[in-house]
Every structure is written in structure tokens, then in C-alpha cells.
Amino acid sequence: MVLGTYKQITLARSTDKQIQKISQDGGIASALLCFALDEKIIDGAVVAGPSEKMWKPMPTVALTSDDILAAAGTKYTLSPNLWMLKEAVRQYGLEKVGIVTIPCQTMGLRKMQSYPIGVRFMADKIALDIGIFCTENFSFESLKTFIQAKAGVDFDLVEKMDIGKGKFWVHTADDVISFPIKETHGYEQNGCKVCLDLVSELSDVSTGSIGAPDDWSAVMTRTDSGETIFSKAVDAGLIETKPMDEGKFGLEMLTKLATSKKEKAMKVIDDRKAMGLPVPFKASNEKEGDPLANV
Amino acid sequence: MSERVVISPTSRQEGHAELVMDVDDEGIVTKGRYFSITPVRGLERMVTGKAPEFAPVMTQRICGVCPIPHTLASVEAMDDSLGIEIPKAARQLRELTLAAHTINSHAIHQFLIAPDVVPEELMVTAINSVSEIRKTVQMVVDIVAGEGIHPSDVRIGGMARNISEIARKRLYARCKQLKPKLDDHVELIIGLVADKGLPEGLGVTNAPTLATDVLYGDRENFDLDRFTEIMPESWYDDPEIGKRACSTIPLYDGRNVEVGPRARLATFGDFKDRGVVAQHVARAVEMKMALSKIIDLLAELDTSAPVMADFEINGTGKLGIGAIEGPRGMDVHMAQVENSKTQFYSCLVPTTWNIPTMGPATEGFHHEFGPHVIRAYDPCLSCATHVIVIDDEDRSILKDEMIRI
Numbered sequence: 001m002v003l004g005t006y007k008q009i010t011l012a013r014s015t016d017k018q019i020q021k022i023s024q025d026g027g028i029a030s031a032l033l034c035f036a037l038d039e040k041i042i043d044g045a046v047v048a049g050p051s052e053k054m055w056k057p058m059p060t061v062a063l064t065s066d067d068i069l070a071a072a073g074t075k076y077t078l079s080p081n082l083w084m085l086k087e088a089v090r091q092y093g094l095e096k097v098g099i100v101t102i103p104c105q106t107m108g109l110r111k112m113q114s115y116p117i118g119v120r121f122m123a124d125k126i127a128l129d130i131g132i133f134c135t136e137n138f139s140f141e142s143l144k145t146f147i148q149a150k151a152g153v154d155f156d157l158v159e160k161m162d163i164g165k166g167k168f169w170v171h172t173a174d175d176v177i178s179f180p181i182k183e184t185h186g187y188e189q190n191g192c193k194v195c196l197d198l199v200s201e202l203s204d205v206s207t208g209s210i211g212a213p214d215d216w217s218a219v220m221t222r223t224d225s226g227e228t229i230f231s232k233a234v235d236a237g238l239i240e241t242k243p244m245d246e247g248k249f250g251l252e253m254l255t256k257l258a259t260s261k262k263e264k265a266m267k268v269i270d271d272r273k274a275m276g277l278p279v280p281f282k283a284s285n286e287k288e289g290d291p292l293a294n295v
Numbered sequence: 296m297s298e299r300v301v302i303s304p305t306s307r308q309e310g311h312a313e314l315v316m317d318v319d320d321e322g323i324v325t326k327g328r329y330f331s332i333t334p335v336r337g338l339e340r341m342v343t344g345k346a347p348e349f350a351p352v353m354t355q356r357i358c359g360v361c362p363i364p365h366t367l368a369s370v371e372a373m374d375d376s377l378g379i380e381i382p383k384a385a386r387q388l389r390e391l392t393l394a395a396h397t398i399n400s401h402a403i404h405q406f407l408i409a410p411d412v413v414p415e416e417l418m419v420t421a422i423n424s425v426s427e428i429r430k431t432v433q434m435v436v437d438i439v440a441g442e443g444i445h446p447s448d449v450r451i452g453g454m455a456r457n458i459s460e461i462a463r464k465r466l467y468a469r470c471k472q473l474k475p476k477l478d479d480h481v482e483l484i485i486g487l488v489a490d491k492g493l494p495e496g497l498g499v500t501n502a503p504t505l506a507t508d509v510l511y512g513d514r515e516n517f518d519l520d521r522f523t524e525i526m527p528e529s530w531y532d533d534p535e536i537g538k539r540a541c542s543t544i545p546l547y548d549g550r551n552v553e554v555g556p557r558a559r560l561a562t563f564g565d566f567k568d569r570g571v572v573a574q575h576v577a578r579a580v581e582m583k584m585a586l587s588k589i590i591d592l593l594a595e596l597d598t599s600a601p602v603m604a605d606f607e608i609n610g611t612g613k614l615g616i617g618a619i620e621g622p623r624g625m626d627v628h629m630a631q632v633e634n635s636k637t638q639f640y641s642c643l644v645p646t647t648w649n650i651p652t653m654g655p656a657t658e659g660f661h662h663e664f665g666p667h668v669i670r671a672y673d674p675c676l677s678c679a680t681h682v683i684v685i686d687d688e689d690r691s692i693l694k695d696e697m698i699r700i
């Protein structure tokens with residue numbers, strides 16, 4: 001199954017006007033974290049917060065809804081959120097930590113929990129992982145370079161960036177500029193080329209925009225805790241849902257993109273393996289069962 | 296006729312040591328000798344010539360039982376050599392770290408002596424109690440010092456960072472909740488030790504006590520001029536043992552001493568009792584003192600205060616002393632920094648002080664009690680070992696002039 005194991009898949013968005021305004025898509029990541037904090041399901045969360053540099057995120061321990069909202073919106077560059085986990089459980093003394101992770105971080109998180117080497121007494125304190133979809137990510141310098149080159153706008157003027165409908169979108173105060181996502185190729189991190197996971201298959205709840213109309217999110221609940229918290233937030237009226245379209249603009253598209261990400265990555269993995277290069281995934285011929293499995 | 300009883304290695308303690316007792320016809324010990332047979336660590340050699348920051352990171356790895364005192368003694372020695380005054384909040388965080396570690400370490404020791412004093416039907420209760428206590432105090436060390444075993448945040452000049460306000464409040468609440476449990480635990484242990492009915496006077500020696508502070512450690516109370524060190528060959532009357540023993544013999548005013556919880560209570564309080572039972576009682580009582588101190592410190596701590604001093608790492612070659620009252624006694628590290636490098640480093644660790652006192656403490660009672668006497672000191676050998684065996688066959692040690700590692 002290219003979308004990983006899940007309990008339910010649906011479209012959803014936050015009903016909070018403020019979250020709707022500042023969030024990337026349906027504001028599911030922010031809404032769920034705020035709800036979990038209010039309900040004491042978590043006592044803080046690691047998020048990609050703001051830094052002194054515009055668009056350069058800083059992994060941050062959010063202790064209030066305000067801190068969570070300050071991190072809303074996607075920053076298309078590296079935010080090593082896992083790195084902040086230890087500080088969250090040590091100096092911040094958190095015992096029920098929430099975290100937002102892109103798929104590779106989700107994998108790292110689960111690995112940390114399975115083999116807690118160097119992270120003693122931390123694995124058991126992860127209470128909620130919200131995984132967000134990810135096709136690729138960029139180093140800060142490459143992001144800046146291609147935005148200025150392809151969109152022709154000063155990086156400081158950018159108000160929002162987004163990936164969708166095969167394009168990279170750059171919003172400024174008075175313009176929306178787009179260019180084909182293909183043109184960003186070569187700028188992405190090298191590691192993304194071997195990444196088999198679009199949808200954070202190992203998270204508690206995963207969310208992204210693929211398969212959802214504008215300002216809505218696609219949501220998959222995956223674990224018992226993920227399902228519980230999502231349904232509670234829906235019941236509390238903080239999140240509204242509507243069924244996902246099965247067809248071309250919904251589930252079909254999500255499945256197609258997840259499959260093509262895996263197929264592309266498998267090719268690169270196989271090539272690199274054939275050259276004897278180290279790759280943290282199995283080659284096709286080393287896999288038992290699903291040849292596209294995220295292993 | 297005199298017979299020899301040898302226990303090798305002595306058990307339920309950290310590291311390897313041997314207890315050699317000469318006994319008379321009734322089995323009464325007439326001569327007791329306790330000595331380390333743990334291989335040398337040589338950490339002091341490794342840190343010499345390196346950046347001063349390396350010393351606390353390295354010396355905390357001398358031993359997994361008391362890494363906290365070694366870290367603290369190391370940074371205190373460096374602070375002293377570099378002439379650094381650390382901020383008040385940093386000092387509070389360091390004191391918190393040590394107090395929590397002391398409770399943890401004492402609780403582990405009570406687990407180690409459980410087979411001696413805890414009856415079968417109370418074993419589960421006693422062990423659960425130990426675990427519960429350790430869980431809370433280790434959380435204090437984890438949060439305050441960054442890591443429970445090898446603390447990453449205790450630094451030369453202070454601490455890497457202050458804790459957050461939620462962490463402070465949370466620890467305060469947890470430690471307050473622990474208080475009644477710890478009180479019960481201490482009462483249980485003291486009661487069980489009394490019930491054991493050990494013979495009156497067991498383990499009593501006339502060795503003077505040595506301590507620098509009630510709980511934390513104070514270099515002002517350690518006088519280097521009164522300290523001398525001799526080789527094991529000139530201490531043990533048996534040349535074979537003198538050859539095999541792996542620790543030097545430290546003396547204060549020319550005498551062997553006792554360090555540890557009982558020594559602290561006797562030096563700074565009016566604790567008069569001596570011997571095995573007194574040592575167990577003192578250790579238990581000290582857990583309560585340490586917890587009260589933790590609670591007070593957490594109540595006072597200003598989490599927005601700075602915790603790192605401004606300083607230059609060059610050094611003037613001043614001999615810095617760090618004296619920390621570890622769970623097992625006074626732990627002194629000495630360091631000299633010049634040209635931004637550690638030029639000299641030496642550790643005078645708790646059990647080293649107790650080793651020459653522990654053997655004679657077994658004398659006058661049946662040899663069956665020997666292990667009880669030894670365990671009452673909660674010995675930890677790995678940091679005490681300071682000489683190296685060069686030939687396993689004849690067990691000879693490195694030459695005197697080469698062994699100061």
C-alpha cells in the first residue's frame with residue numbers, strides 16, 4: 001500500500017478563522033497541536049518556529065497556542081525538529097511531547113523510539129506525531145537562489161510558498177508567481193532522491209494538501225492515539241471534515257503521486273546500490289513482499 | 296593458630312577488590328586488609344595536554360557509579376585554576392545535580408545491601424521503594440544537568456543553560472510528592488538495619504573523619520599541605536598484597552581517614568555513632584537532607600538568571616582544587632591550566648581515602664561479618680585505582696615514579 005497503513009482518510013480543515021488565515025493548507029497541524037495542548041494530551045510541542053532570518057525555520061519548543069501558531073505555514077527548507085526533542089524533555093522537562101515531522105523525520109523519530117541510543121528516557125515521552133507530506137526539501141541557499149532566479153522576486157518579499165498542481169507557487173504582497181515544479185530539480189537535497197515516503201507513513205496522523213481543494217487538507221489517521229485525538233477535535237467542532245474525492249483530484253492523485261515518488265526513488269536506490277554506494281534502504285531485489293515498501 | 300580468609304573479589308560493590316583477613320581459632324579477624332584489584336583508568340593522563348573542557352567530559356567517565364561528583368569536581372577545579380566566579384544560579388543548579396545524584400546513589404546502595412538486611416517478605420516493597428525514589432531524582436539530574444549518567448550541561452564557568460520555568464515547577468512538585476515516600480523509605484531502611492542485629496561495635500575504628508561540607512563540597516576545607524600519599528608497598532604489611540594493590544594510600548595529617556556520609560554528619564553535625572550500623576543510618580538520613588535541599592533550591596531558583604560566567608580559558612598555571620562531597624565521600628580533583636591547556640591533573644577520589652581504613656575495620660569480629668563491614672562503606676573501586684599492573688604473572692606494578700596517572 002503506497003499510502004501506508006491508515007484508519008481513515010478524509011478532507012479536513014480547521015474551523016478557527018485565525019488558523020485558516022495563517023496556516024499553509026487546512027491548518028490541521030496547528031489545530032491538532034493546539035487542541036492536544038488544551039486537552040493536556042501533550043504538554044508542549046516541537047515545531048518549525050521562526051528564527052531571526054525570514055523563512056529560515058528554527059526547531060522550537062512550543063509551550064502555548066501562540067507558540068504553535070507562530071510556527072504555522074510551510075518553510076521549504078530544513079528544520080531539524082528531532083534535534084530539539086532532547087531539549088524538550090530535558091531543559092523544558094516535558095513528559096508528553098507533540099511534534100510535527102516530514103516523512104524522513106517521522107522515520108527518524110520511530111527509529112529513535114525503537115533504538116533509544118543517546119536518547120535515554122525520551123522515546124516514551126513522545127505523545128503525538130503529526131506527519132506532513134513531503135515531495136522534496138531544499139537547503140536554505142538553494143531555496144533562496146531558485147526563488148530569486150525562477151520567480152524573479154526578492155526573497156525578502158516572499159509571503160508564502162507552496163507546492164501544488166505540479167507547480168511551485170510564490171506569493172508576494174501583490175503577486176502570485178508560479179513555475180513548474182520540475183524546474184526546482186537539482187536544487188533539492190540529495191537525500192530526497194532516495195526517499196520512499198510522501199505521506200509520513202509512520203506518523204500518528206498525517207496531513208498534506210495533495211488530494212484536497214485549496215485551503216483544505218487531506219488527513220490520514222494511522223494509530224489509535226492519532227485516530228482518537230483527530231475524532232475528538234472533530235467532535236469538539238475544532239475541525240470540520242468532508243469526504244475525500246475518490247477520483248482524479250482526490251485519492252487517485254494522492255496514490256499516483258505517492259507511487260511515482262516511490263518508483264523514482266527505487267530507481268535511484270537500485271542504481272546507487274549497484275555502484276556499491278551506501279543507501280539506508282533496501283534495493284528492489286533485497287525486498288521481500290512489496291517492492292515499493294518504505295524499508 | 297592463625298588462618299587466612301580471602302574474599303576475592305568482594306561482592307555487591309562497584310569494581311574489584313580483595314579482602315584478606317587473618318583469623319584466630321574462633322574465626323575472629325586479627326588483621327584485615329582491603330585493597331583494589333581493579334585495572335587502572337589513567338584518565339588523568341588522557342586529559343593532560345588537552346583543552347580544559349575535555350577534562351570534565353573525560354573524568355565523568357572514570358566510573359559509572361559516581362559520574363556526577365567527578366564532573367562537578369572537575370569543573371570546580373578548572374573554575375578555580377582559571378579564577379572563575381560562577382553565577383549564583385549556576386551554583387544552585389550544580390548543587391541540585393549533586394543532591395539528586397546523592398539520593399540516587401544511596402538508593403542504589405540500599406538495593407545492594409538488601410540481601411543482607413531485607414527479609415524475603417519485604418524485598419519487593421524495598422526494591423519498589425528504591426526504584427520509585429531513583430526515578431524521581433534521576434529526572435532531576437536528567438533535566439538539570441542534561442543527562443542522568445554523563446551530564447552534558449555541567450560546564451567550566453557554570454552550566455550550559457538554565458532550566459525552564461515549567462521544568463522547575465514540575466520538578467518541585469515531583470520532589471515534594473517524593474518527600475513522604477522518602478521519609479517512609481528511610482524509616483524502613485533504618486529499621487531493617489537495626490533488626491539485623493549486627494554485633495555492637497562492628498566496624499568501629501579510630502580513624503579520623505574527613506569531610507569538606509555538609510552536602511556539596513568546599514575547597515576551603517581541604518588543606519593540600521596536610522595531605523600525603525604513600526605507595527601500597529609501604530602501607531600493607533604483606534609484601535605480596537603491597538605489590539598487587541592498585542591504589543595509592545592517601546593520608547591526612549599522616550593518618551588514614553574515613554570519608555562519606557557518616558564522616559560528613561560527624562564533622563558538620565553532632566552525629567556520634569561509629570561503625571557499620573552508623574554508616575547505614577547516616578547514609579539514609581543524608582537522603583532526607585538532600586531532598587530537603589533540592590526542594591529549597593527549586594523554590595529559590597531564578598530560571599531567568601544567567602548561568603554562565605564570562606571568562607578566558609588561557610590560565611595562569613594556578614593549581615585549582617575542586618572538592619565535591621560525593622555519595623561515597625570527598626572527591627578532590629586538582630587541575631592546572633596554562634596556555635589554554637591542562638598542564639596537570641589529579642584525582643583524589645572517595646574510596647581511595649576509605650581503602651586503608653576498611654580492612655582494619657573488620658578486625659575484632661568474626662570474619663563472616665567482614666563483607667558487611669566492607670559494604671557499609673559503599674566502596675567504588677574503579678576511580679580509586681591509580682597504579683597499573685605491568686606483569687600479570689608476578690603481579691608487579693609499574694615503578695613508583697611512573698604511576699601517578
Ligand SMILES: Cc1cc2nc3c(=O)[nH]c(=O)nc-3n(C[C@H](O)[C@H](O)[C@H](O)COP(=O)(O)OP(=O)(O)OC[C@H]3O[C@@H](n4cnc5c(N)ncnc54)[C@H](O)[C@@H]3O)c2cc1C
Pocket residue numbers: 022023024025026027028029030031046047048049057071072073074075076077078079081100101102132133134135136137138163207208209210217
Ligand atoms: C519541505 C516540505 C515539503 C512539503 N511538500 C509537500 C507536498 O509535496 N505535498 C503536500 O501536500 N504537502 C507538502 N508539504 C506539507 C504542506 O506544505 C503543509 O505543511 C501541510 O499540509 C500542513 O499544513 P497545515 O495547514 O495543516 O499546517 P499549518 O497549520 O500551517 O502548520 C504547518 C506545520 O508544519 C511545520 N513545518 C513547517 N515547515 C517545516 C519544515 N521545513 N520541517 C518540518 N516541519 C515544518 C510547522 O512547525 C507547523 O507546525 C510539505 C511540507 C514541507 C515542510
Ligand code: SF4
Pocket residue numbers: 102103104105134135136137189191192193195196197
Ligand atoms: S523528500 Fe523525503 S528525505 Fe526529502 S525532505 Fe522530504 S521526507 Fe525528507
Ligand SMILES: [Fe+2]
Pocket residue numbers: 309358359360361675676677678
Ligand atoms: Fe566511582
